[in-house]
Amino acid sequence: MDTAMNDGDDDLSAVWASGDSERINRALARLLTVVPPRPEIAAPEPEVLDAFADPVPSDAVRNYIWVVGNYRPIRPELEVGDVVRRWVEAVVRTGDSSAALQVALYLQPEMPEGARVRDALDYVATRGLSTPRERDGAEYLARYFLDVSDTYDRAIEALARWRGDADLGQILDRLAPYVHAADRPKIGL
Structure with a gap:
């Protein structure tokens, strides 16, 4: 279950699907600070970055890359x-x-x-x-x-x-x- 957030965005699957760039950016940034043992999260697809206006903020892209490559446990397992x-x-x-x-x-x-x-x-x-x-x-x-x-x-x-x-x-x-x-x-x- 996605429990990495404590500001109303507990379900990261819903955050990823929301299309809300502010929620997505906040969730990606917060995941960088979660210390082990970490709760399991849903793996964000690259399409979450489509929620951002052009240009996509560099910090959001870099945070996405870090989460996909380093955050564990993540489902599906990549x-x-x-x-x-x-x-x-x-x-x-x-x-x-x-x-x-x-x-x-x-x-x-x-x-x-x-x-x-x-x-x-x-x-x-x-x-x-x-x-x-x-x-x-x-x-x-x-x-x-x-x-x-x-x-x-x-x-x-x-x-x-x-x-x-x-x-x-x-x-x-x-x-x-x-x-x-x-x-x-x-x-x-």
């Missing part, structure tokens, strides 16, 4: 791939550069063989991008992966699969300054 997908979705939906940096930093201590960096960028390609804000979010995420030597090679592998897509190709063009000259042909530059 596998690592589910967490990464929700993080990427939050970054792409909002186009928030600080959230993209947060995700890149979370993935820096890399999971096996860079799989999560590839998964994150492959998810972007599979998901598709339909707005300038979504393209900005994807670009920020890719740029931060390219900025770190531990994630660079895995990012290049995934970005090579972006070739041929018009929206993703525009992003690849903007990423050129962050790609080593020897690797540019791998991603169609």
